[in-house]
Amino acid sequence: MKSKFSNLSRLLVGLINGNVHEFNVADDFNSMSETRKWNIHAGPISGLGFALSSELIFSCSRDKSVVWHCSENSSKLGSYHLENSCTAMVIDLPFVFIGDHGGHVTVLRIVDNQPNLVSKLSAHTNSITSLTWDGNKKVLYSGSSDHLIIMWDIGGGRGEAYELNGHNGRVTTLCAAPAAKRVFSADEHGKLMCWDMNCKRVETPEWKTSDCCEKCNQPFFWNLQAMWQRKVVGLRQHHCRTCGSAVCGSCCDNWTTYPPMGYETKVRICNDCNARMKDNPQNFK
Known part of the structure; x- marks a missing residue:
């Protein structure tokens, strides 16, 4: 189950059957009432997003699709299909970032409710499990089953990416705190980490390929x-x-x-x- 809470006391809940329910939460948070239901996807909901300024509700699913609806009249306004099952999503219109089971992050730009593919970010070796966005620095963070967190400098325009290695298990949750310049991450073993994003970061180098050791020239076992x-x-x-x-x-x-x-x-x-x-x-x- 996926959920998204807006600042207007509206709670969106995505279910395993592909339905999205909208609830109105009471001011005292002691009760809530269902206001709408959408039958959107053919698979489990894996991500939800609410763009208040545009009155758009975004959802992604294991059925490899991303769909957006008008939050005022519930009408479907657009969709986009990926090559792999969607596993996570974060939005900052006009951009939508979708993580998938193949370890990629698809970047879409929504213009007049039409999706335009901007790029596909590929560095993980396993499925994306969580995404979070720092709107101040225009930086995207992706967590994966490969135990790795990658910081994508979207706003810098130079295509830089930085790795954060601290987990020994599948990263389950990421949360950015832009005001504090921190990123929080948790893994499947219950380990919680706090990353200081105000410090200087260095890009990790690409791994070189060779048939012999680049230091002593001894052959590797396939040579x-x-x-x-x-x-x-x-x-x-x-x-x-x-x-x-x-x-x-x-x-x-x-x-x-x-x-x-x-x-x-x-x-x-x-x-x-x-x-x-x-x-x-x-x-x-």
Whole structure:
């Protein structure tokens, strides 16, 4: 079940059968009465949004669709279909952000009730579980079953994305507090984290690809030709989290936290980055 509460004492509730119910909540919050019901989707409701300024109600579902209705007369005004099941949604008109089961975030721009695809944000390796929006900084946060939170700098116009690594389980809920410059996150194990978004962040590097260790040149286990020529056993590939190099275990045998990149728990880094951190610690704060 998904719910959305507006500042006009209107409560929207989305059910597993695809229906959306609207309730009027009493001023003392001790009772509520149903005012309307929509039979909108063919699958469970996974996200609801109410745009008060435009009097629009948005809903998304596991049936891969996003639908918006007029909140005044209940008429359907538009829809959009995704390639994967919708799992989360947040709106800040004219933009609508929809997370899906494939780990993507679809960005739509609604103009005269017509959807226009702006972009598709792809960085997660598992389904999106939660979205939250910082309207002050124009930053979108996405949480996923891959244990990762990604900060998308939408307003910056440079396509920057920053990772927040602190959970060891599926991220279940995100909530931005723009006035306090904080983001709260919770996971399936009950861990609650508070992220300071006022500090300087560094983009995480892309992981490099190589058939041999980029430090010692030893072949990885799939590089059969090099293994045969050198008469050696191939090694397992790892990646340095701070520079992205593809390295073997011996060249990446250091663990550290690095909050500017969002690593609040210890991650693997290569020997070169470890040496740079020890020699110039002021550059890694």
